[in-house]
Amino acid sequence: MGTFCDGLPPSLADLLTNTLILRQTAPYLPISALRNLSRTSKALHYAIFQSPDAFRYLDLSTVKSAIVPFDGPLDVGGISFRAERMDESLTEDDFYSGPLRHILNRLEKFHVLRNVHVLVLDKLSVTAELVKELLTEERFNVRILSIREVRHLNERKLQQYLRYAVRPSRPAGTPRIKGLYLFGPCDPTPRPASPATKKSPGLASRGVMSSQGAQIGAQWNQKSQHALDAALSRTEDKWYQPSGKIIPKRPSPEWAEVLQTCEGIIAFDAVLCRGPRHDPSKAYVPDATTSGTHHPSSFLRPTIATVALGPSGCETCHSSPEGPALFGYSSPAHHPLLSPVPLHGSSLRAAQMPHTLDGSAPPPLIVRCEDCLRGRWCERCHKWWDEDCYAGSAIAQRTELQQTELRESIRPDGTSHLLPKQTVKIIGVRRDCFGCGHTCISCKELFIRTCKKCSFEYCHEDNDSSSDTMCDWCNYTSRRTLEMY
Template structure:
């Protein structure tokens, strides 16, 4: 069974290089040559125009010039494209290309491309489906042929049972997590035209704007003010740990526009974006279907209000890290060799001593009530740390 890379070498890669090495090649032409050889053979046997889903993850032959051919060339009909972790792909040029094909003055009926995977990480090869449709050799002569697309029904549970975007997974993508990303303007320009395997932090951003941490507010003001960051953290469907409320306007499947949702993996065999963004079914305890809501955030919206272990988070109404905190909490949590924490009753119901200020909910990126306490109790050998 051949992988994409094997097919690249045995279906035109080596012969292309042998024929062209004596010519003056650009860097993009050199790298893209082997894959162009494969695609050229598919064109000659009348297969290429039937390919609607093209998966090119981690291939060294993927360059900006090749993507331009796929997106703009009349011989292609690719609707969903995956180019994750392609070493020789220039992301700045790719962003320019995507903004160009989504420009307001674009020709009617364009672009053909409707979805592109760039941000999520490809699974290791031993974790991918063993179905041959994941391989470039899995090309058939039937209508709507897919190159590299998965044949498993979309929305079927993976190893974890729930797609990371719809579980309390924490950080889902790396790009844009620690600093602003150059992709943010591209997602804005392509909104409603091309979908990505990422979304912008719009709903949480609007909800948290009045109570952003000072450092977060300063950073976002100095770096592309007015442009939402990438949402890199998935919080699951449960809402605020205090009141259960989701961010205002957080998209709900079946009620919100499909463009509000990220592409999920694997790409659908249908080649339709609506199937690529369709969330997995969410069931209640009695087996009834529950509304599937997408709650995601950038890292700046959740500063000091999100537990990085259990991924509980608090809305602006339930917790504002910028207001004064109880002096006793600060002293207890900051002191080395802790021997006392607020009781669970205090944390649940508020202090009974009349001391002013709110209880601290997050300390050292862990929630005080659950994860921090459990960690310290384990460290104390189960001896107990409650006063």
């Protein structure tokens, strides 16, 4: 720090010796940049490898040496395996986890492996045995682990290892991993903008909707919808917005049991559905007389919630029977780990806390599984009705309900009184279009048309060749031929 006394500006080594600057800067640098920077001088080598903050956040998903060069079956008839000239004692786990184990061993030799608190291994070859080592071995000190969209992961073995790691007879202070990103999609990587003059192959042969102007318009519409959802929900976190299906692939029922077992010990980027059908005291238990039929309120096994409904609640009562989860007041098990993975923190609070646009209190969280929303959730506008407002049905058809609205009337003497007004409100959803999914009556009026020629209904958005008055079949004016094959 003598350069400050001599009146000279601080050097890069002086800045990186500041713990606050290094902790805020290091997560944005790849591991190769940190390695190359440490080779420039002894001062920088000491500042990077002797500080516990340089490798607190470690993202190996962009490291080329961590990618398995052979992405196929390990042994196809004994040809590909021997072509690699490998040892016959090499196991499948050693082969697929070899690149990651090599990197972790190198970090252990540099005495920085213990400083890694957040480890990102998205889209890499990660085996269940490697995750078990991260959970149980003392040489690792990882608090938050991300293994989203990884390959060669045996889920059944991982479920067994997680149950073993949270067993009641486990050693004190274990497991060190407190958060596991597993179910959600990876964080999107920014891509460079393509030139405006560059066109994709076969663009002209795919219709007007595939033109460059239509694609740009669709992208802007999607961005506008995301901005509107963020403004209404006061946050950009997808779990707290009416985002619909937040988990693309529905997890198996065994994962719901694992989340129950790990509750309070390991948090995930998913939560269990808290709908009334999952509560034995509130759900309807069918007896022997209901042979083969499922009541709309029958009991459901524990299921992972995959649909984000937003903070507004039911379309009719603006609430939910189970009550929304409020951050800071509800149990931490009711809040999922939010994406992206925190850069500057390794605690569960940093990974679960939603960030609002105006700095106000976080909005309420309402999530459900698809079975609890069957027949009562619009997949286009994300409106939904709870069990008290709409019982639903097994075939998920719309139902016309007579609801009484009160309107104010003025008597001749000047006093006011309420008069009942009978109105008909159609609630519930129905699959009118296979592309749109189950939609409400409002969305049907916007997108479903009746062809004036054949009188059949069609979706104006999914049928590219259709018009406002005719379907794609009647609007197609060319000569039709019958193709047998």
